[in-house]
Amino acid sequence: MVDWYGYLSLILQGAVVTAKLTLMGSAFALVMAFAAGLGRLAPVAPVRWLATIYIEFFRGTSVFVQLFWVYFVLPFAGITLSPLVAGVVVLGLNVGAYGAEVVRGAVLSVPKDQYEACVAVNLSRFQRMWHVILPQALPLMLPTFGNNAIELLKGTAVVSLISLSDMTFQAQVVRSQTGSTLIPFATILVLYFAMSLVISFAVRGLERRMTRGLDGVR
């Protein structure tokens, strides 16, 4: 009799790693998305260029290639990252690049008269962004951010290939130790799906909260 309980707990340990990666990666991606998204709208040209290069670079290659590059090539440049850090950095930078376009699009979609009104009441650039533009742009970004978070969750499977013991990695361990294929892979498919459902419910809840005060504005 195979010890399924032991193997299940192995997979659940992996699930914790996956969840951790997703949360830290998303947090980092959010920061990068706002930095690069607002950077592309900056009045200073070099900042715009930098943001554009960052976005195009990370959207032009896949997570897989970026991860391998960071994990295998950077050590030669003297930068050695643990698999977990490499995973968070790469996933965050990658998804952040996609998120930056969302931020830019949402900020630009706020009507022009809102900007004019801010100038009229003499708000500073920061006040304009913080009190007027972002509160209106955020609800527009949320649904796409939710999708991006799910993409990030799915991207975490790739880190198993640089030997980080996430859910996919543990499923491979179970497969090689028991020879059973259906049970480990079906289990993690269901777990991944459950996690993506949690993300989409959380985002929908957040969306309801944020749009509560905005009835009649849009």
Next chain:
Amino acid sequence: MEWDWGFVIEIMPTLLEGLKLTLIITLVAAVLAAGLGLMFAILRRSTNPLIARPVAFFLEFIRGTPLLVQLYFIFYVLPDLGIVLSPFVAGVTGMGLHYATYTAEVYRAGIENVARGQWEAARATNLNLRQTWVHVIVPQAIPPMIPALANYLIAMFKETPLLSAITVLELMNQAKSVANSSYRYIEPMTMVGALFLIISLISVVALRLLERRFGRMVK
């Protein structure tokens, strides 16, 4: 370790061999994704809930789980059930299926954009369901969606390295085997990144042209 151009030139033929397979995989999987996606989109709109519901769930499920795990599933689990696929076929099937769930969403938007009057006119001229789809709805739904579909073609191209995990000898796997036998990672990995970036950037320019060409037709 220093960058060595001689080594780059030496490994280039191997990498280009991998790139060729990468492009073939992308094209075959894209054709599969385009076809299956349309089928999913139409089935999902079925008035029979016994068809529409399971299809909707299936699409959600595939979109909510990682492609890598789906590839493992096809490559490792199906043989136990008696279906043995070569790595290439398994990879192309997995990728085609995964991206079909995304293209299905694109088609859905395209189909919903077809004016209601078109459905009514089709009914008024006594077309049956098949004729309505083939002659009225699909020809109007797809052209405006071509840029969005092409976007997923680029996305698929970038995801092909995942197939190296199920032993397909595409670009990434060629680079890995070169790196493992020579203990030099800098050149192969960087060249893979550069090749992907170059082709992606070219495709993005092509995409802009597509958008200009088909974007106008929507208006």
